[in-house]
Amino acid sequence: MKKKMKANIPTRKKIKLNWFKSKCDLNIEREIKIQYTATNVSYNKINWDVIIRYILVKQGDIKEIPINSPMTLYKDNLPFLFLNTAGTIGNKIISEDLIDDDIKVDDDVVNINEGIEKVTYEDARDPKEHIEVRTRYDNISRKITIENKLNDDIQLILDFKQTKDIVFVSSEPVPSEIEEPNYKYKINIPSEQKSSIIIELKAKIIARVTKIKPEFLKKEKQ
Amino acid sequence: MLIDPRVKSIIIFNEGGGIVKREIKLTLQTGSNNFEIQNIPASFDPNSAEVKLKYLKPEDKTHITLQQTITSLPDIKNANQLIEREKSAAQNIISHSIDFTREMRDNISNICEASSYKTYADMNGIFEFIVNSSRESEILVEITYFINDIRIKWNTTLHVNINKSGKTAEIEGFLVIDNQTGFSYNHVDLGFAIYKIPEDASLNLMQEQEQQAYFQSSAIGQDLQQSRKKTQRLKNLML
Numbered sequence: 134m135k136k137k138m139k140a141n142i143p144t145r146k147k148i149k150l151n152w153f154k155s156k157c158d159l160n161i162e163r164e165i166k167i168q169y170t171a172t173n174v175s176y177n178k179i180n181w182d183v184i185i186r187y188i189l190v191k192q193g194d195i196k197e198i199p200i201n202s203p204m205t206l207y208k209d210n211l212p213f214l215f216l217n218t219a220g221t222i223g224n225k226i227i228s229e230d231l232i233d234d235d236i237k238v239d240d241d242v243v244n245i246n247e248g249i250e251k252v253t254y255e256d257a258r259d260p261k262e263h264i265e266v267r268t269r270y271d272n273i274s275r276k277i278t279i280e281n282k283l284n285d286d287i288q289l290i291l292d293f294k295q296t297k298d299i300v301f302v303s304s305e306p307v308p309s310e311i312e313e314p315n316y317k318y319k320i321n322i323p324s325e326q327k328s329s330i331i332i333e334l335k336a337k338i339i340a341r342v343t344k345i346k347p348e349f350l351k352k353e354k355q
Numbered sequence: 356m357l358i359d360p361r362v363k364s365i366i367i368f369n370e371g372g373g374i375v376k377r378e379i380k381l382t383l384q385t386g387s388n389n390f391e392i393q394n395i396p397a398s399f400d401p402n403s404a405e406v407k408l409k410y411l412k413p414e415d416k417t418h419i420t421l422q423q424t425i426t427s428l429p430d431i432k433n434a435n436q437l438i439e440r441e442k443s444a445a446q447n448i449i450s451h452s453i454d455f456t457r458e459m460r461d462n463i464s465n466i467c468e469a470s471s472y473k474t475y476a477d478m479n480g481i482f483e484f485i486v487n488s489s490r491e492s493e494i495l496v497e498i499t500y501f502i503n504d505i506r507i508k509w510n511t512t513l514h515v516n517i518n519k520s521g522k523t524a525e526i527e528g529f530l531v532i533d534n535q536t537g538f539s540y541n542h543v544d545l546g547f548a549i550y551k552i553p554e555d556a557s558l559n560l561m562q563e564q565e566q567q568a569y570f571q572s573s574a575i576g577q578d579l580q581q582s583r584k585k586t587q588r589l590k591n592l593m594l
Contacts, residue, residue, distance in 0.1 A: 137544050140545050141539070141543075142532055142540040143539045144539045145469070147531060147532065147533045148531070148532045148534075150530045152528040154525070154528070156525055157525070157526045159521065159522060187515075189515065189524065204515060207514065226526070
C-alpha cells in the first residue's frame with residue numbers, strides 16, 4: 134500500500150521531510166580516458182584527468198531520485214564531498230562525474246622514431262598550385278604514470294582508445310581487456326604509490342604544403 | 356455563494372507547479388445553486404479545472420447534476436497595476452516603520468514583505484460552478500486543478516554516511532519543499548512527481564519578465580529555458 138505523507142506547507146517557506154533511510158553498498162569508479170591526436174601524440178608532457186563517480190546500491194524499495202539532487206558524503210560524521218546525482222537505475226544511485234584531484238596522471242614521451250616521409254600531390258584550388266602531402270609513420274613510445282595521493286588504495290581503469298591516425302602497437306603491462314578500438318587496463322595503486330604503463334604507438338603524421346607547380350615557378354622567375 | 360473548500364491533497368512537481376485537490380460538503384437548495392471558490396491562485400490552469408460530484412445518497416444521482424463550470428484569470432494589466440500600488444504602499448510603510456513598536460514592526464514587516472514578493476500568480480483566479488438540484492440535499496464536491504507556478508517545487512537531498520570499511524554506507528533521503536508562492540497548504544496529503552509543466556500558452560501564466568527574473572535569481576535558468584521538445588511522463592514518487 135502506498136504510504137501517505139501529511140504536512141503543512143506555509144507560504145514563502147522551505148520545509149524538509151524525512152523520506153527514507155537505508156543501507157547501501159558503495160562502489161567508487163575511477164577512469165582515465167586517453168585518446169591522442171596526430172598533434173598531441175608527440176607532446177613532451179600531457180596531463181589527463183581521472184574521472185570519479187560514486188555508485189550507491191541501495192537496499193529496499195527503489196527510490197526515483199531526480200537528476201541533479203544534491204548529495205553530501207560524510208566520513209567519520211564530517212562532510213567531505215558535496216556533489217549531485219546524475220541519475221538512478223533501479224536501486225543504483227549514480228553520482229555526477231567529477232575530476233579526482235588527488236590522483237595525478239603524467240603522460241611523458243619516451244621515444245619517437247620518425248618514419249620515412251612519402252610525398253604525394255593533390256590538386257589545389259588554383260591550377261598553378263598543388264598540395265604536397267608528406268606522410269610518415271612514427272613509432273612513439275609514451276609513459277603514463279599515475280600517482281595515488283590518497284590515504285587509501287585505489288582501483289581504476291585506464292581506457293586507451295585508438296583512432297585512425299594513432300594505432301596501438303604494444304604495451305607494458307599488456308591490457309587487461311581489449312575491445313577494439315578500446316584497450317583497457319585495470320590498475321590497483323596502493324596509497325601514496327605510483328604505477329606506470331608504457332605504450333607503443335604508431336602515428337600517421339601528415340603535413341600538407343601548398344606550393345606553386347614547378348613549371349609556373351620557372352615562368353615567374355623569367 | 357462563496358465557498359472555501361479544504362485543500363485535501365497536493366502533488367508537487369520537481370520542476371515547479373502541481374495538482375491541487377480540494378473537497379467540501381455542500382448543502383443544495385432546490386433549483387440552481389451557484390458557488391464561487393475562494394483562494395484559487397491566478398497560476399491555476401483553467402483548462403485543467405475539474406469539478407466532481409460525489410453523491411452521499413445513491414438516489415441523488417438523478418436529482419443533482421453539474422450544469423457548468425466558469426473559470427477565468429484576472430486581467431494581467433490591471434493585476435500588475437494593483438500589485439505595483441501595493442508594493443509602493445508597502446515600501447512607504449517600511450520606510451516609516453521605525454516609529455512602530457517592536458511587536459507591531461514584526462507584524463507590519465511580514466505584511467509588507469508579502470506584498471513586495473507578490474506577483475501575478477498570487478492574485479486570485481475565478482472558479483465558479485453551478486449545480487442543479489431538484490430537491491434539497493447534501494453533496495460532496497471534489498475540485499481539481501493544475502497550478503503552473505515554478506515557485507512551488509521540491510527536490511531531494513541525500514546524506515551518505517560512509518562506513519569505516521569504505522565499502523558500505525548508510526543513505527538518508529530528504530524531501531525539501533520550497534513554497535515561495537503566496538498560498539499556504541495546511542495539513543494536506545502530499546504527493547511528489549518528477550514532471551515539468553509544458554511551456555505552452557495555456558499553462559504559461561507567469562509573465563515572461565517575471566519568469567526571467569525568477570530563473571536568474573534561482574540560478575536554475577538555462578536548462579529550464581531551453582525550448583527543446585521531448586517526451587515526458589509524469590512519474591509519481593514512491594513514498
